[in-house]
Amino acid sequence: MLKQFLAPLLLAVGFHALIIGLFLIEWPDDEVLRVAEAPLYISAALVMPDAPEKKVGQQKPPKPATSKPVVAPPKIKPKPKADQEKKVVKPVVPILVEPAPLPAPVDSVKRESLAQDEAMAALMAAVTEEIGRQAVTNDEQILAYIGQVQRDIVSRWSRPPSARNGMQAVLRVRLVPTGEVVDVGVEQSSGNEAFDRSALLAVERSARFQVPSDPNLFEKNFRSFTVLFRPEDLLL
Known part of the structure; x- marks a missing residue:
């Protein structure tokens, strides 16, 4: 039984x-393969074309540099002072000045002007007086003729x-x-035919x-005039 x-x-x-022995054994770490990441970049370079080879026979010697001639400014000769003075001085043309007439004395001019003013004032006064006198005379004559016309008509008017x-x-x-x-003719009627007639x-x-x-x-005044007839009076 024990054997079983x-x-x-x-x-x-x-x-x-x-199992315990397997855990106690030191196993080496797993090797990790690491790949270094290479940076990505583009390298650009300027490639110059090959210069053509110059033939030795065709090379020309360089021309010597030609310098332009320097023109010196012309020297101005100073003009003689005598020539300058001759050009500046101009011939003087004489100007003829005629003597002006002597002015009239102030006193005589004033006296003549005053005399003319006084004469004009006297003439205007005389004309005004004559016109006024004629106007009065004419008015008097006109009134006298008008009065005579009125008397002639009244003497022949039967109301x-x-x-x-x-x-x-x-x-x-x-x-x-x-x-x-x-x-x-009748210019304004009275409204009464007998009176107008x-x-x-x-x-x-x-x-x-x-x-x-x-x-x-x-x-x-008398070429054409009006006469006003009223029973109480007669007016021209």
């Missing part, structure tokens, strides 16, 4: 001893029974230089008026 268990026991012990205060008629009368009536008859019966002999006065 002894053989397996020895096998087990031997197997464990073998109609229908005439009333406030009525008025305006007649246009035209004369010739001799004073004769050549035309008469009586006014026309008064002028026509007068036939002729006394007028000034001066053509200017006649043309301005």
Whole structure:
């Protein structure tokens, strides 16, 4: 019975001893193959073409360097002072100056101007006075002739029974230089036919008026004029 268990026991012990022995043995480290990484780069170089070989027979000797001739500036000769003075000095042309007329004495000029002013003022005063006198005379003459015309018409005017205060008629009368009536018409009616007709008859019966002999006065005042008829009075 003991023999049956002894053989397996020895096998087990031997197997464990073998395993322990393997662990105790120093094995060498595994060699690791390491490859050094080479850097990647490109090497570039400038390759010059081969220069052609020069033939000895064709070589020319170098030309000697030619230097340009240096031109010296021309020397300016100083001009003689006499020539310079001759050129600067110009001939003087004589200028003829005529004597100006002597001015008139100041006193005589003033006296003459004052005399002219006084004469002009006196003349203007005389003309103004004469014009005023003629105007007054002419106005007086015109008023005298107008008064005579009014009297002539009134003496020949017969007022109609229908005439009333406030009525008025305006007649246009035209004369010739001799004073004769050549035309008469109603310029503004009174609204009463009998009143207007009586006014026309008064002028026509007068036939002729006394007028000034001066053509200017006649043309301005009596060639054509108006007469205002009203029952209470008569106005030119």
